[in-house]
Amino acid sequence: MARVAAIDCGTNSIRCLIADVTEAFDGRPELRDLYRQQKVVRLGQGVDASGEFAPEAIERTRVALAEYTAMLRRKGAEKVRMVATSAARDVANREAFFGMVRDTLGVDAEVISGDEEAQLSFVGAVGDLDPDDGPFVVVDTGGGSTELVVGTLTDGNATVTAARSVDIGSVRITERCLHGDPPTADEVAEARAVARGILDQAFDAVPVEGVRTWVGVAGTITTLSAVAQRLEEYDSAAVHLSRLPLDQLHAVAEDLLGRTREQRREHKGIDPGRIDVIGGGALIVDMLGAELHERAGITELVVSEHDILDGIARSLV
Secondary structure, rough: OOEEEEEEEOEEEEEEEEEEEEOOOOOOOEEEEEEEEEEEEOOOOHHHHOOOOOOOHHHHHHHHHHHHHHHHHHOOEEEEEEOOOOOHOOOOHHHHHHHHHHHHHHOOOOEEHHHHHHHHHHHHHHHOOHHHHEEEEEEEEEEOOOOEEEEEEOOOOEEEEEEEOOOOOOHHHEEEEHOOOOOOOOHHHHHHHHHHHHHHHHHHHHOOOOEEEEEEEHHHHHHHHHHHHHOOOOOHHHOOOOEEEHHHHHHHHHHHHHOHHHHHOOOOOOHHHOOOOHHHHHHHHHHHHHEEEEEEEEOEEEEEOOOOOHHHHHHHH
């Protein structure tokens, strides 16, 4: 048995998983959660326009990372891996961020490719699913990028057949197009046009014809499940492996896009840090659902709480 810590720092949130890893009867690594936490820090604040991390965004991330570092040391994690995605790939002042991570965590953050991000998400997402429900298409809509990956689960082993990451996410689309509160009809139409053009790049690279199950992971999608279920507070057990029919997904997206930020706060399942960008994220997920229905006959979204964090943890064994 090994005790590992996985940290994923994206455009909008930073998340940590501390888990014991054992070997299951079929030889696969099996995770037992000791600590799983998410904090919205908006590291990618303004990056799309400025090309740099804002000092206050780096500081918010440092505070969250310091808390995670204290926790993994108390829990006695033997191996630690932190990955940084999307916003950390191309910024001009990236060393300010990586130096902060080195000083706070004691190890370097890794900038992983979009394809590796997609594969780690897939491995984490399908572990709790019935292999007979495959092939699977796993989607991770983050703050700055969206990953699309197709693969299968056979004898406990996840096999990725195609993957693509594109630069569209809840923060990027909001900062680029959705300025009103609520967004105007013209802003929403522009956002859909921008998203469609970018998502087409993913579908051109990842053939989804023949997939049987759509699995969605990470904060935007789990939040949409919480909103659809009208949860009074976020409940991981209620969200994990919940199913969202496409017509309900579309209704939730339209509702969120039509609300002011203050009105969105009425949904208790939305983290306050996502209030201003969840409409943009919902728009992207809704468009993905429509495209998957047209190309593969998909009729519902299966929401998984297990994602890239679980994939990172498994990679440490």
